[in-house]
Amino acid sequence: MGGAINYAAEVYTMYCTFFGLREKPFNVTPDPRFLFLSQSHQEALGHLLYGIEERKGFIAITGEVGTGKTLLCRTLLDRLGPQVRTALILNSFMSEIELLRSINGDFGIATDGTTRKALIDTLNAFLLDEFRDGRNAVLIVDEAQNLAPTVLEQIRMLSNLETERGKLLQIVLVGQPELRQKLARPELRQLNQRIALRYHLRPFDRRETSDYITHRLLVAGSHGSVKFTARALTAIFRCSQGIPRKINLLCDRALLSAYVQGTLRIDHRIVHQANAELGQPAPGRFASLGSIGLRRGFLIAQGVIFVLALTAGGVWLGYQRPNSLALARFVLGTMTEPPSPQPTPPAHADTAIEPVPSTQPLTAPQSEGILFQTASPEAAQEQATLTDVQDLASTEPVALLAASLPDAAPSGLEGEVLLRALLWEYHRTQPQRTEGVKTALSSVASSFGLEMIAVRTELARLKQFRVACLVETYPPSVPAPSLSIWRGATPEHVALMDANGEVQRYSHEEFARMWFGRVYLFHHDGMALRQILVRGQQGAEVRTLQQRLRELGYFAAEPSGIFDAETAEAVRRFQRDHALQVDGAAGPVTKIMLAHLVGNSRHEAAQP
Template sequence: MAPEDRGVYLTFYGLAEKPFNATPDPRFLYLSPAHREALAQLLYGVQERKGFIVLTGNAGTGKTTLLHALRQRLDGQTAVSFVVHSTLPFDGILEYVLEDLGIAKGGESRARRLIALNNFLIERERTGQNTVLILDEAQNLAPATLEDIRLLSNFETPTTKLLQILLVGHPELKAKLQLPELAQLTQRIGLRCQIPPLALDETREYIRTRLRIAGAHDLELFTSPAVDRIMEYSGGTPRLINIVCDHCLLFGYVDQERRIGRHIVNRAIEYLEEGTLPQRKVWRLSSLKTRRLARWAVGTLAVALASTVMGLAMRPDTAVLLARSVRHLLVP
């Protein structure tokens, strides 16, 4: 399927933009009860300066999208450094944070960089401003790196934490934080929240929400059996829901079907799982080639029969009968 088909299906379904892009666009955030609670907890933890905050959830459940929504909801008095390169050593993370926050390094040693960061945080606190460090995919951080990050929480006054640190990752992060060498970090966690997969009714509302934001007039574009199948395949994981739904719209457009039924979902899943067009599409392509070949063969035989009639003086009615018989054999 040509890439331009993905753009054409927007017009076919009356959409202003693609509703199921894989990018973490906070405009498309669907707040299930669990997502709403997690966002409220994150806002509370940052605004109340709880220090360490942990957010966990399976891959694709919308953690990064939620973090972008959090950034939008924080007031202008909060500076945010968002670190997504979780395989960096501590010194690399520290350098990234300084650059992200616009802090002059003050020197090449770790001590000088920590002093520069501390001075920045103290000045912001003096003017009533807050600072947040978000570490995404934190389950990949080495225990030694996490311990160094814990030491950043020592930047504090007698009454408040100068730096709020969000550790965000897969459920494995919770297991890593139970390591004996990270006991001091675990004791400093002021708030924990998690995001579970969507339930069936939430999956239905998730799809409707994204369609509405994308400009759809028909929010029942996906039938109930189709949503059931999407839920069955995705397990309620938003990322997988997006991928399946995007392919469904493409297949629906190719078939010129205004509603996405379960059969289209099955074909989209088959395509995703096998990496090849579903059998129905292959059959259509083969049938088309067969029909073209048959028409070519009939034309060729017609010419040959005409030559036979002329050359052997065959009676015309006999020739017509023979041609019809050949055509019947080649084209059912």
């Protein structure tokens, strides 16, 4: 037995050497270094951090087997600072008194009580001391779907430990979807009603699956020697259904097969072979279509449906495409009546909201000469206006839409006018849409030739932005999420702008009550942005990265254009400070966040 284990370890050591890796990239153990923050994981982590900081009491996180719940718990423990005391319960098969002893033991307090009352009294005294010292306490229960109803009821009783200013203990229940079913039982309705925040982790989509594989290879030390083909990545996504644990098992076996075959290139055939060796069914089989003729008929039917869908899509796009001339007039200030945006809360005498209308109207840039002949002055003006916007839309800065644009109000951020146009178009088409804010906003951004990413950040980081972004708020008098352009903050207030150019000012307390950390960043979808910069690369892009890191205080050396160990460490520190996935590689999200903090026009002007 020992010989077999040693042989397997030796094989894996050789496979790491063959691929140029420091360690196995696809272990199934929950290592926070390998955490990949997909959109779903980022939102789940945001829910957890917000609920704990605001002392919300109960938080429930659910997800299918293998979606990364335990890794998320360990990452949460790493993210919580020294002012938060934590207890992590991994064994959910226990009685009420065993649970209380485990909680006290994890908090480092006495566990020798023989009754539930004695153990709870000890815990309550500890929590009160922590609260008086300005610290928070968090209990995380993993695999909570296995808890007996009586144990869940005991956990509910712990939430009664509170003061007038908040809950003494924040409780995070993490489990499989069965946890939701268990909480829905009538006998647990009191507990179910106390859960303030809930989130369900989703599997990766096709693109996230590809990014996840790249991320784990980079963390394991890959410099690009391992090549997964596009068809291989699609096969992995289909076989794994986007579940991280299945992806790890499949990729690990595929790398082992590639090592045995002596190739650095993993194609779809190797993936399907690895999937079969793991005993998993092949995806997409025509099990019910017993003949080749039926399969061909099925494929032909698919083709007909696809052609019809393309035709219908073309018609739909014809109706949904924004009016380019109207949009151009708005961007350059010649439109006098943009549609009304979604409602914002009215200013009351007892609030700190102060509407400030723009004092400087948008004006079109002056032409320096006749560029073309037209049939009439009106047509010439329309064509010139449209040309200006087309030129604006075709610019490709390193990361974002943040070209230097005319502004409607003083002290605006880069790219503010273009975001006003985007927000105006979002409001114009909103009555026709049924999808959520993120999906609708992404669709509008696409019509501008932009891509959008949603991130969560802190107010202290948001204050440093030099490029405009949209913030999602939940004003108390508005039933739906509200979108506004971030304009900045002073010690007294936060300033947001709507599509009409009107500025609303909120006190910091008012803003904190309606903003939960979500912002939307926009960028041009260029190949330079998509390229992931890793250690060993050289060139102008690396120099730009180093200059931006240096301006923010993360990189001390003179920019050399060589991605060395010092650059990788600077990237890691930046990613850690801004709640990004920490891998030391500069991918699209890292570049976008850097550009928002440094700015584009100022940085580009400084380029040699």
